[in-house]
Amino acid sequence: MNETRQGFGPLTRTGMAARAAQDVPEGWYVNLGIGIPTLIADYIPPEREVVVHSENGILGMGPAPPPHQQNPWLVNASTQRVSLRPGGAFVHHADSFAMVRGGHIDLCVLGGFQVAENGDLANWAHSPTETGRQIGGAMDLAVGAKRVWVVMEHTTKDGAARLLRRCSYPLTAAGCVSRVYTNLAVLEVTPKGFVVLDMVPGLDFADLQARTGAELHRA
Amino acid sequence: MIDKFVRSMAEAMAGIPDGATVMMPGFGEVGAPNALLEGLIEQGATDLTLVINSAGRMRVPGKPPNAVARLIDQGRVRKVITSFVRANSVAGDWVRDGRLQAEVIPQGTLAERIRAAGAGIPAFFTPTGAGTLIAEGKEVREYQGRPCILEEALPGDVALIEAWMADRWGNLTYRETGQNFNPIMAMAAKLTIVQTHNAVDLGMLPANAIHTPGIYVNRVLHLPVGDPVLPR
Secondary structure, rough: OOHHHOOOOOOOHHHHHHHHHOOOOOOOOEEEOOOOOHHHHHOOOOOOOEEEEEEEEEEEEEEOEEEEEEEEEEEEOOOOEEEEEEEEEEEOHHHHHHHHOOOOOOOOEEEEEEEEEOOOEEEOOOOOOOEEEEOOOOOHHHOOOEEEEOOOOOOOOOOOEEEEOOOOOOOOOOOOOEEEEEEEEEEEOOOOOOOOOOOOOOOOHHHHHHOHHHHHHHH | OOOEEOHHHHHHHHOOOOEEEEEEEOOOEEEOOOHHHHHHHHOOOEEEEEEEEEEOOOOOOOOOHHHHHHHHOOOOOOEEEEEEOOOOEEEEEHHOOOOOOEEEOOOHHHHHHHHHHHHHOEEEEEEEEOOOOOOOOOEEEEEEOEEEEEEEEEEEEEEEEEEEEEOOOOEEEHHHHOOOOOHHHHHHEEEEEEEEEEEOOOOOOOOOOOOOHHHHHHEEEEEOOOOOOOOO
């Protein structure tokens, strides 16, 4: 509410997904992580051929089918029912992760807790000692994909920065992130740190800097 | 005549000892050998190490815990080797209380350690996990300019497998995303036990379509259990 009064509108979850989808070119093999990244597939126009990989053994994943065409044997990494595009293939887990770890995936889009200006990503735990440990495929994807983008809210619910000089949470992988799509901006991770490529209308650079825990650079 | 079909669950589960490392495939209940897991619960082996992608679903009020959670809740699991432990789950409670060890590792490393065991590769280096908590205590070497950590093969004593079709030699096919960990766990265990939806005569499976050749399989139980039931 405050933000609206200040004259700019943060993107919604689907808005962030749609923004990232604009930048995925035809011909790429992409893996979309759980959460907002999964929504990106809905915003890639059907005529743009992008091959979606799902870690549980799908290459060429399609959208959720209508109820009468659902197949209980065909689920995505979030265990939602999905479809297979013409040309798609099923593989087992070691082959699925060979695609990832062998550097064959052009782009992986992950959710994040924190991203550092050196490209470090933290997205699986809030402390080294917590019981819940949900690594899943994130470490493999972060290291193995040719490029890693992160889609996340610019700050936490409490207003703490998620874009930082260094991550305070346990790392998923070091130096892996090349671009971040937040509800406020698109940022490139470069050798000099975060470079702002795009901001939501009405937000100025100083506003964005105030919500960021690392120095921002103009494009 | 080679005939790997067994006629009963008791026959399928015979000889699984206490202390065994049991491999359980499945991703979101698809390709999960749930009938064999019920058989294992009945059979009684304890002090088990489970190799399983996810150590159990989140608690959902009004829904009974799944078979893995029940096995843990009976105190029969010493350790899980997995890529997911949810805080709000039976496994999470047992880990928090110190009654269950959890080795939580990247999913691709889990798959590759299993594959390596089946393929006779005792260990390998991978960049996955380098510079993170999971690298602690592991040998690090630089390859192609990147730090890599030494990961060891992960063999099993027993694998419980869910197939779509099987013949008496133990040749198997799977459906859609039901492959997941099944083919590699079948390779990696000393005793590979299969539940199959369909039993077919030898020669009926097209040779080009066989996912798991019978060399990896010891016992097959024909159980047409129906489609996987998703938690939501």
